[in-house]
Amino acid sequence: MKFSKIKDNDIANGIGITMSLWTQGCPHHCKGCFNGETWDFNSGKEFKKENLDYILENINKNSVQRDLSILGGEPLCPENVDGVIEVCKRFKEEFPNKKIYMWTGYTVDDFTERQKEVLKYLDVLVDGPFQQENRNLSLTMRGSSNQRVIDVKKSLAEEKIVLVEA
Numbered sequence: 001m002k003f004s005k006i007k008d009n010d011i012a013n014g015i016g017i018t019m020s021l022w023t024q025g026c027p028h029h030c031k032g033c034f035n036g037e038t039w040d041f042n043s044g045k046e047f048k049k050e051n052l053d054y055i056l057e058n059i060n061k062n063s064v065q066r067d068l069s070i071l072g073g074e075p076l077c078p079e080n081v082d083g084v085i086e087v088c089k090r091f092k093e094e095f096p097n098k099k100i101y102m103w104t105g106y107t108v109d110d111f112t113e114r115q116k117e118v119l120k121y122l123d124v125l126v127d128g129p130f131q132q133e134n135r136n137l138s139l140t141m142r143g144s145s146n147q148r149v150i151d152v153k154k155s156l157a158e159e160k161i162v163l164v165e166a
């Protein structure tokens with residue numbers, strides 16, 4: 001798994017303040033992507049144990065209560081999915097009451113069995129590629145109207161896609 005940056009205080013990705021982990025490498029190449037520098041799988045840094053330790057040790061730094069956001073790039077592509085699942089697992093073991101938000105260019109309906117394993121750790125998942133023709137800057141947590149803001153816990157409990165109430 002590769003990443004481009006970890007941002008201690010992010011107020012643009014999630015509700016309230018999150019620490020955000022930006023994975024590196026994206027196979028989707030959506031037209032109009034706001035984040036093209038994260039496409040290249042040869043760029044970024046290898047995510048190591050010290051990076052995971054940094055997240056776990058600093059999530060409440062300076063007494064600020066943060067949740068975790070994971071975006072990219074593509075967190076769930078084959079190159080990143082194993083590392084991302086490990087981060088989510090370890091984070092929830094340490095902080096079961098904190099939320100994990102994730103953005104993916106895949107749609108849940110097309111998830112592989114391996115990708116589905118991340119769902120049990122997530123609270124909110126924004127799925128689907130960015131579509132320039134459906135771009136809408138007034139939407140919360142997503143850039144185009146085809147993307148869905150999914151309440152993962154409710155969706156798993158009800159065995160159907162349940163969206164986060166606006």
Ligand code: SF4
Pocket residue numbers: 026027028029030033034035036038072073074104105129130
């Ligand atoms: S999935 Fe996200 S990072 Fe990847 S090309 Fe689409 S908008 Fe850009």
